[in-house]
Amino acid sequence: MKEPKLKEKRWSKDIEKEIYLKWKEEEPYKFDLQSENPVFSIDTPPPYVNMPVHIGHVTTYILMDMMARSRRMLGYNVLFPLGLDRNGLPIEMEAEKRFKVSLTKISRKEALKLCRKILEEASLASVESFLKCGISFNSWKIGPGIGEIYLTDSDEYRALTQATFIELWRKGLIYEAERVNNFCPGCGTTIADAEVVYEEKLTLFNYIKFKVKETGEDIVIGTTRPELLCSCAIILFNPSDDRYKHLEGKTAIVPLYEKEVLIKAHPIADPEKGTGLVMMCSFGDLTDVRFFREMGLKPIIAIDSDGRMNENSGFLFGLSVEEAREKIIEELKNKGLLVKQEKVMHRTPVCERSGHPIEFIALKEFYLKQVEFKEDMLELANQLNFFAPQSRQILIDWINSVSIDWPISRRRVYATEIPLWYCKSCGEAILPEPGKYYQPWNEPAPVEKCPKCGGKEFVGEERVFDTWFDSSITPLYILGWHRPGGIFDRVKRCSLRPQGKEIIRTWLYYTLLKCYLLTGERIFDDVWVNFHIVDEKGYKMSKSKGNVIKPEELLDRFGAEPIRLWAAVEGDITKTDFKCSFERIGGAAKTITKLWNVARFISIFDKCDKPEKLCMLDKWILQELNKLIKLARKSYGKYDFHVPAIKLRHFLWETFASHYVELVKRRAYNSEGEFSQAEQRSAIWTLYECLRLMLLLFAPILPMISYRIYSVLFGKDVHKESFPSELPKEEIPFSTEQLIELNKNIWKKKKDAGISLKDPLNKFEIPKEFKEIEKDLTSCHNLREVVWV
RNA sequence: GGGCCCGUAGUCUAGUGGCUAUGACGUCGCCCUUACAAGGCGGAGGUCGCCGGUUCGAUUCCGGCCGGGCCCACCA
Numbered sequence: 129m130k131e132p133k134l135k136e137k138r139w140s141k142d143i144e145k146e147i148y149l150k151w152k153e154e155e156p157y158k159f160d161l162q163s164e165n166p167v168f169s170i171d172t173p174p175p176y177v178n179m180p181v182h183i184g185h186v187t188t189y190i191l192m193d194m195m196a197r198s199r200r201m202l203g204y205n206v207l208f209p210l211g212l213d214r215n216g217l218p219i220e221m222e223a224e225k226r227f228k229v230s231l232t233k234i235s236r237k238e239a240l241k242l243c244r245k246i247l248e249e250a251s252l253a254s255v256e257s258f259l260k261c262g263i264s265f266n267s268w269k270i271g272p273g274i275g276e277i278y279l280t281d282s283d284e285y286r287a288l289t290q291a292t293f294i295e296l297w298r299k300g301l302i303y304e305a306e307r308v309n310n311f312c313p314g315c316g317t318t319i320a321d322a323e324v325v326y327e328e329k330l331t332l333f334n335y336i337k338f339k340v341k342e343t344g345e346d347i348v349i350g351t352t353r354p355e356l357l358c359s360c361a362i363i364l365f366n367p368s369d370d371r372y373k374h375l376e377g378k379t380a381i382v383p384l385y386e387k388e389v390l391i392k393a394h395p396i397a398d399p400e401k402g403t404g405l406v407m408m409c410s411f412g413d414l415t416d417v418r419f420f421r422e423m424g425l426k427p428i429i430a431i432d433s434d435g436r437m438n439e440n441s442g443f444l445f446g447l448s449v450e451e452a453r454e455k456i457i458e459e460l461k462n463k464g465l466l467v468k469q470e471k472v473m474h475r476t477p478v479c480e481r482s483g484h485p486i487e488f489i490a491l492k493e494f495y496l497k498q499v500e501f502k503e504d505m506l507e508l509a510n511q512l513n514f515f516a517p518q519s520r521q522i523l524i525d526w527i528n529s530v531s532i533d534w535p536i537s538r539r540r541v542y543a544t545e546i547p548l549w550y551c552k553s554c555g556e557a558i559l560p561e562p563g564k565y566y567q568p569w570n571e572p573a574p575v576e577k578c579p580k581c582g583g584k585e586f587v588g589e590e591r592v593f594d595t596w597f598d599s600s601i602t603p604l605y606i607l608g609w610h611r612p613g614g615i616f617d618r619v620k621r622c623s624l625r626p627q628g629k630e631i632i633r634t635w636l637y638y639t640l641l642k643c644y645l646l647t648g649e650r651i652f653d654d655v656w657v658n659f660h661i662v663d664e665k666g667y668k669m670s671k672s673k674g675n676v677i678k679p680e681e682l683l684d685r686f687g688a689e690p691i692r693l694w695a696a697v698e699g700d701i702t703k704t705d706f707k708c709s710f711e712r713i714g715g716a717a718k719t720i721t722k723l724w725n726v727a728r729f730i731s732i733f734d735k736c737d738k739p740e741k742l743c744m745l746d747k748w749i750l751q752e753l754n755k756l757i758k759l760a761r762k763s764y765g766k767y768d769f770h771v772p773a774i775k776l777r778h779f780l781w782e783t784f785a786s787h788y789v790e791l792v793k794r795r796a797y798n799s800e801g802e803f804s805q806a807e808q809r810s811a812i813w814t815l816y817e818c819l820r821l822m823l824l825l826f827a828p829i830l831p832m833i834s835y836r837i838y839s840v841l842f843g844k845d846v847h848k849e850s851f852p853s854e855l856p857k858e859e860i861p862f863s864t865e866q867l868i869e870l871n872k873n874i875w876k877k878k879k880d881a882g883i884s885l886k887d888p889l890n891k892f893e894i895p896k897e898f899k900e901i902e903k904d905l906t907s908c909h910n911l912r913e914v915v916w917v
Numbered sequence: 918g919g920g921c922c923c924g925u926a927g928u929c930u931a932g933u934g935g936c937u938a939u940g941a942c943g944u945c946g947c948c949c950u951u952a953c954a955a956g957g958c959g960g961a962g963g964u965c966g967c968c969g970g971u972u973c974g975a976u977u978c979c980g981g982c983c984g985g986g987c988c989c990a991c992c993a
Contacts, residue, residue, distance in 0.1 A: 729952030
């Protein structure tokens with residue numbers, strides 16, 4: 129027997145390693161600035177550097193890689209860069225935890241030093257995992273070039289963030305205002321609505337006794353925020369609530385503080401809630417804010433920007449909100465003013481990053497106008513192609529819910545600085561020229577004299593940007609907008625934004641908004657929105673649940689190709705979550721082995737040229753494969769790898785391996801000389817041709833195994849080949865189903881007769897449609913006599 | 918309270934107004950048949966969530982319900 133040209137007995141992650149290290153070294157997927165081909169650009173989500181890579185990242189980047197690889201084979205010049213997010217609170221929070229300091233309480237330079245330390249230590253684990261997965265990023269080097277790995281805290285990136293601010297400022301789209309907004313005491317900064325999430329928390333609903341001044345009667349008010357008693361401005365009941373009609377216009381006395389407040393009917397009070405009486409405090413939530421504004425009530429601010437109670441709260445002064453709540457409850461209890469307490473589940477607004485409950489505090493912040501652009505944003509949302517189409521609605525719902533402009537300034541340290549200085553004498557804001565990275569707190573103003581008053585002294589702005597203000601320009605950055613050598617002017621927009629559905633209201637929305645305000649157009653053609661990877665039981669993976677599956681663990685156990693096949697075969701992640709199951713990934717690994725074995729078998733034969741005329745059986749299998757070529761071309765273009773992967777796998781195991789290979793084997797060997805040389809050549813050529821086409825179809829999904837087999841057997845890089853076009857149509861006298869049925873019948877008959885598959889069968893009836901493949905049939909099944917029917 | 922999505926064998930999944938509902942994993946039985954036992958062959962397993970309607974005919978279209986997930990909203 130001949131030696132297979134594929135030496136290794138089976139596929140292994142060691143072979144994978146050889147290949148990805150070679151790719152890392154040679155960078156075969158480098159973005160080609162000279163190419164004339166149409167550009168296909170992918171705005172890859174930049175993962176946070178200091179967080180461990182989640183299996184969800186790995187899976188979605190694998191799917192993005194399939195998109196990149198298939199577009200390359202379809203003739204596009206693909207821009208597929210990796211970015212790493214290094215700005216903002218996650219870094220700062222880790223620094224605070226690790227070094228046990230509050231970054232806002234130490235010197236700014238010191239604080240930045242600690243953050244840089246965290247960043248230095250943050251291993252490039254994510255980069256390493258992506259490499260092992262065979263992801264075809266343009267480059268593995270960090271740098272400013274188009275396609276290179278970019279860091280969101282690099283001077284280049286921050287300079288661009290600042291340039292966008294300067295431009296938006298000049299367009300009059302940014303203003304500063306003091307208004308009550310979401311404030312996270314944990315982070316010590318204002319945050320946007322998009323960063324607020326709600327958590328069901330068990331809270332005590334406290335029933336507190338007030339006295340009515342005029343009648344001396346007691347009334348009872350339920351509240352979850354007793355610590356705000358000092359800021360109580362009015363007490364409301366519903367106009368339809370007969371229990372309290374007699375209280376209209378009377379005065380209540382706030383317990384402990386002995387302050388007098390009005391009692392009034394107002395539809396905002398719900399008779400069903402608590403006792404039907406509600407106290408309005410400044411501020412328990414944003415409704416209160418609105419209410420105070422509408423009623424012209426003067427708010428009493430009880431919580432300061434450090435999250436502690438201020439002098440207005442009297443005996444609670446200096447306590448944190450939680451401490452204050454405990455203390456005041458204690459005090460109310462002691463004085464017999466607390467009637468009862470109920471435990472209620474309460475939807476509490478918390479900060480998405482720190483998990484700290486939100487307070488409502490007025491601070492001066494910069495805002496980017498967005499409310500007046502809602503209609504434009506809805507229009508953009510309708511112009512985009514969403515994959516899956518249902519995801520569009522999530523964006524539309526969010527746009528419709530926008531009610532205030534976007535607060536973009538933050539009182540933190542490790543983020544892009546707001547590039548502004550102020551004249552010390554007249555307060556005029558001084559804007560620098562765009563194009564450079566500025567640190568106003570650390571460097572002199574860009575002007576000598578104030579253009580307004582001629583003053584010569586300036587003070588630098590200390591606030592920084594919301595991280596989303598940085599993240600919302602990734603497409604502009606990767607396309608090199610406003611950058612020499614960039615391709616933005618040529619391509620105008622980014623082809624594809626792939627991202628998770630949980631960041632539609634932040635990353636997608638803000639990117640569309642900002643790029644629209646800057647360029648006047650939609651920045652993407654397509655948006656691909658993915659669901660998530662959950663554990664085997666369907667629960668979200670989290671550290672606290674201890675159900676996190678690390679990608680490294682999977683890569684170690686299976687290698688990348690089985691994970692990649694699983695990612696395609698498991699389901700449609702734009703419509704549903706994937707359950708991560710070792711069993712299923714292991715199942716995918718079998719297909720990798722099968723592909724390897726099939727190729728190894730074919731590699732036994734010496735490749736030959738295409739014969740003049742192909743045998744009917746060979747024409748048939750090529751027509752079968754042609755169906756897959758058609759399907760894959762269509763589906764890959766729509767980012768659907770699921771259906772083609774399933775069909776490809778089935779073709780490989782069933783149609784090709786079980787039926788075609790079994791039937792053609794003896795003709796390919798032709799060890800007894802029963803076939804002509806032309807017939808033998810037809811078999812061998814077709815085996816190779818099928819393998820070649822299968823590898824081309826599999827290449828975007830299984831890049832490493834297809835790369836290896838293709839280079840050994842065909843001497844070329846499969847990823848530099850064009851995607852196969854449809855084959856010319858041939859008439860086949862029998863159907864695939866008929867043929868499979870026929871084979872199965874013969875196998876079954878032999879089995880029932882208790883004879884071996886290679887034993888002869890004396891008489892067998894075969895439909896005459898198969899006449900043209902008679903020799904293959906009789907030889908394969910060892911049929912002595914065929915009765916044609 | 919409003920909205921969106923989902924519901925097909927133990928698990929995952931394809932699919933369509935019409936043949937006996939697709940395929941995989943798992944499971945059971947038999948088999949080392951010379952590429953592959955990480956294999957081959959064969960079998961079991963389903964009222965396509967429930968109830969109505971449209972239709973000659975519904976898993977598919979429509980309405981309602983139940984179950985699951987997500988998002989939004991002023992429940993103090």
